[in-house]
Amino acid sequence: MAIAPIEQHDERFMAAAIRLSQRHVGLTGSNPSVGALVVRFDGAGAPLVVARGVTAGGGRPHAEVVALSEAGDAARGATVYVTLEPCSHHGLTPPCASALLRAGVKRVVVALGDPDMRVDGRGFAMLRAGGVEVVEHVGAADARDPLAGFMSRMRTGRPLLTVKVAVSADGGIALAGHRPVQISSPIANAQTHLVRARSDVILVGVGTVESDDPMLTCRLPGLENRSPVRVVYDPALRTRVDRQLVSTAREVPTIFAIRESISEERLAAFREAGCEFLPLAEGEGPEALLRHLGERRASSVLFEAGERFGRAVLDAGLADRIVVVHAPLTLGPGRVVSPVRDDHLSAMRLTREERFGCDIWREYERIESPCLPVS
Numbered sequence: 001m002a003i004a005p006i007e008q009h010d011e012r013f014m015a016a017a018i019r020l021s022q023r024h025v026g027l028t029g030s031n032p033s034v035g036a037l038v039v040r041f042d043g044a045g046a047p048l049v050v051a052r053g054v055t056a057g058g059g060r061p062h063a064e065v066v067a068l069s070e071a072g073d074a075a076r077g078a079t080v081y082v083t084l085e086p087c088s089h090h091g092l093t094p095p096c097a098s099a100l101l102r103a104g105v106k107r108v109v110v111a112l113g114d115p116d117m118r119v120d121g122r123g124f125a126m127l128r129a130g131g132v133e134v135v136e137h138v139g140a141a142d143a144r145d146p147l148a149g150f151m152s153r154m155r156t157g158r159p160l161l162t163v164k165v166a167v168s169a170d171g172g173i174a175l176a177g178h179r180p181v182q183i184s185s186p187i188a189n190a191q192t193h194l195v196r197a198r199s200d201v202i203l204v205g206v207g208t209v210e211s212d213d214p215m216l217t218c219r220l221p222g223l224e225n226r227s228p229v230r231v232v233y234d235p236a237l238r239t240r241v242d243r244q245l246v247s248t249a250r251e252v253p254t255i256f257a258i259r260e261s262i263s264e265e266r267l268a269a270f271r272e273a274g275c276e277f278l279p280l281a282e283g284e285g286p287e288a289l290l291r292h293l294g295e296r297r298a299s300s301v302l303f304e305a306g307e308r309f310g311r312a313v314l315d316a317g318l319a320d321r322i323v324v325v326h327a328p329l330t331l332g333p334g335r336v337v338s339p340v341r342d343d344h345l346s347a348m349r350l351t352r353e354e355r356f357g358c359d360i361w362r363e364y365e366r367i368e369s370p371c372l373p374v375s
Contacts, residue, residue, distance in 0.1 A: 006041050006079065007135075010109050013037055013049075014139035017081045018111065020054050021063070021146045026198040026226060030297035031059030032150035036067040036082040038075050038105075050074040062087065064096040068103045076104035083143045085114040088122035097126040107133040111143035115154040149200065149299030152320065158294040159200065159301045163314060164192065164323040166359075167338045168331045173307065176334025178211045184325045185357035192304075193218050195323070197226040199302040201293060205309030206234035215244050216304070217252055228302065229253045233289060233309055235280060237262050241269045250274035257289050286313045310339030319366065322348055326360040 021035030038051040051074070053067030061069075064086055068075050086096035086108070100108060108127055113136065114120060127134050144151075152160035165173055166183040175181050184192070196202055197218040208214065209232055217227040230245055230252060237258045239246065245254050249270075256270065260279040267277065278292055286309070293301060303313060313319065324340055348364035355361070 006047075006107070009039075009041075009047055010081070010135065010138045013039055013047075013079075013081045014083070014109060014111055015142065016049075017083050018139055018143050018146070020052055021083045021143070024054050024057065025146045026200065026228065026300070027057045028055045029059040030299070031055055031062070032084055032147050032299070034063040034082060034084045034147075036063040036080060038067050038071040038078050038080050040074060040078045050078065060093055062093065062096050065093070065099055068099055071103070077106045079107040079109060080105050081109045081138075083111045083139075084147060085110055085112065085119055085121075086123040086127070087114065087116075087119050088126050089118040095123070095126070097123045100127060101130040101132065105132060107135070109135045109138050111137070111139045112147060112151075115151060148320075153294050153297070153299045156294075158290040159298045160320045161290060161301050161303060161313075161318055162195070162199070162321040162323060163303045163305050163310065163319040163340070164195065164325075165305050165310065165338050165340050166192075166325040166327060167340070168327055168329050168335070170330045170332070170335065171338055172331035172335030173338050174211065174336035175331055176336075178207070178307075178336055180212045181331065183327045183329065183331075185327070185359050187357035188325050188327075188359040188361060190220060191354075191356055191361060192325075193220045193223070195302055196228055197223045199228045199300045200298040201231050201301040202228045203231045203233065203301050203303040205306050206232060206236075206238050207308055208304065208306040209234070209239050209243055209245060211306075213244050214304075215248065227252050229255060229298070231255045231257060231278070231289075231293070231301075233257045233286065235259045237266055237270075241273065246270060246273045246275060249276075257292075285316075286318060287316060290318060305339050307336050307339055314339055314341075314344045317347070319344070319348075321366070322364040324362050324364075325356075326362065328358050 017035040017037045021033050024033040034055045036053040037049055040048045040050055051067045051071035053063040055063045088095050088097045124134050149160040168183055202216045216230045234256050255276045255278050257278045257280055349367050351365045352363035
């Protein structure tokens with residue numbers, strides 16, 4: 001019986017590496033969550049996966065190092081499938097391209113190149129110079145999602161921004177007088193918490209804090225330790241110190257984006273509670289806030305949008321993705337209207353539609369986005 005060429009297995013094993021990379025999205029700090037497989041193609045037998053790796057929590061060690069360590073001597077002559085170009089620079093750890101060469105791998109199959117200026121093709125060049133066969137762009141379209149935040153920060157200097165709203169059947173997000181109400185179902189809420197767990201930062205405006213007094217944590221069983229950093233856009237620091245975000249700031253990092261002119265006397269109680277501050281210069285708004293978060297090496301931001309700040313962000317064209325949860329209940333006269341309008345969605349394409357309980361969950365992605373990697 002004829003033996004299938006190795007290349008015929010590339011898409012299948014890359015798909016497995018991509019699924020593996022999804023596991024640590026939101027856990028790897030400033031580094032991307034990358035997946036890697038070490039596969040042996042020996043003789044007439046079926047290919048054998050001898051090791052797997054995903055970027056460790058905090059971003060180190062990298063996926064390739066994890067996989068090569070597990071493979072040991074079995075890596076020699078093997079094919080490695082990795083979702084992002086192996087790094088080529090000396091940072092806090094040695095280059096992954098060098099580790100692959102030392103391990104004696106024969107072939108490296110990669111989904112996406114790394115736009116980091118310290119890498120950007122140099123990883124491929126190192127491998128080829130060392131006699132390793134390199135195959136690029138396998139499974140690139142599917143590899144985009146877990147790497148989108150990292151790609152955004154590398155290409156634009158700011159994190160990928162996902163705007164999320166839950167909307168009633170009559171287009172509302174809160175009752176008259178900005179009174180909070182539970183709009184989406186428990187099943188859809190669980191999906192929201194999953195998105196939180198995969199985000200570096202969760203962002204809200206001061207209006208949301210004052211009307212809802214939210215916790216903004218991930219409360220899915222087993223994922224409680226994956227709550228993102230909480231950021232409140234509150235230029236005048238109107239938040240009251242008795243809010244839950246303030247009282248729990250030593251448990252979950254909490255940052256207030258404020259005007260530089262706020263007095264130290266006003267900040268004292270917040271500092272005492274463990275809050276941090278991100279000063280904004282006069283005239284700086286949401287776009288500058290995103291840039292500052294990128295400087296802090298945040299790659300993904302989930303913005304749970306209220307009315308005013310949500311409209312400002314959307315009107316500025318800052319959303320890379322929009323999630324709208326449509327619920328069947330009605331809120332009636334005087335309701336607070338959703339900041340997401342049809343003209344915001346006209347610049348987007350629908351990428352996902354699901355039913356969660358009685359709700360419809362729709363995800364949109366910007367059609368022409370500088371933040372999303374090219375497949």
